[in-house]
Amino acid sequence: MVAMLHLAGYSALSGSFEGTASADAGARTALAMIYIYVIFYGFSWNGIPWIFASEALPNRARTLGMMIAVCAQWLAQFIVVYSLPHTINKITWGTFLLFGTCTVVAFVFAFLFVPETKGVPLEDMDMLLGADAPLFARATRRRYLEARDAGLINLALHLSQEKQQVERENVEGERV
Known part of the structure; x- marks a missing residue:
């Protein structure tokens, strides 16, 4: 500038x-x-x-x-x-x-x-940048850090993986 x-x-x-x-x-x-x-x-x-x-x-x-x-x-x-x-x-x-x-x-x-992505593992990017993430970068980062400190990241990742597995099973069931 x-x-x-x-x-x-x-x-x-x-x-x-x-x-x-x-x-x-x-x-x-x-x-x-x-x-x-x-x-x-x-x-x-x-x-x-x-x-x-x-x-x-x-x-x-x-x-x-x-x-x-x-x-x-x-x-x-x-x-x-x-x-x-x-x-x-x-x-x-x-x-x-x-x-x-x-x-x-x-x-x-x-x-x-x-939002700042420093120190955020790839597995946690959905939590940081998801559709329900706050609009402003500082609020997004703060929400991620609070969830990580509370141990909610692993829970959210586990639930996301379970949801993907169920969706895969539903799709495979429809093809048969």
């Missing part, structure tokens, strides 16, 4: 989109900000679909979830790369404000709605 705000501010103040800017220290700093943005994006947001989908989804949904996450990421990157030249031509330095704002919105979304 800082890199995008610097690029927007420098571009607006220097007149770089009007062709009046010279290659001064500010221009070099703007170029450095582009590199910094790309490096930090690669270490942070770029890997989230790969990591979160592979760690958070149960085995029965992992393949489909990974496919959807990766396709959505590639589609979004295609849209950004394809539209960037047109966006820069139309709204000039406002393009950087747009991307900076998108970064802030993504950060707020992740902070509020994506």
Whole structure:
């Protein structure tokens, strides 16, 4: 976000989109900000679909979830790369404000709605991310930790396995 705000501010103040800017220290700093943005994006947001989908989804949904996450990421990157030249031509330095704002919105979304999965075994992900999980990430994490401390995780896992076994038996009985 800082890199995008610097690029927007420098571009607006220097007149770089009007062709009046010279290659001064500010221009070099703007170029450095582009590199910094790309490096930090690669270490942070770029890997989230790969990591979160592979760690958070149960085995029965992992393949489909990974496919959807990766396709959505590639589609979004295609849209950004394809539209960037047109966006820069139309709204000039406002393009950087747009991307900076998108970064802030993504950060707020992740902070509020994506629960921390550190230390949560794969078997417990259904409990953490289930349909009845609270909307906000902190409440979801707190509910999981309380259930784990009370010993309810093993009970919930056992009941879930029993339910799956009964469903399998019902399906197999219908086929015969």
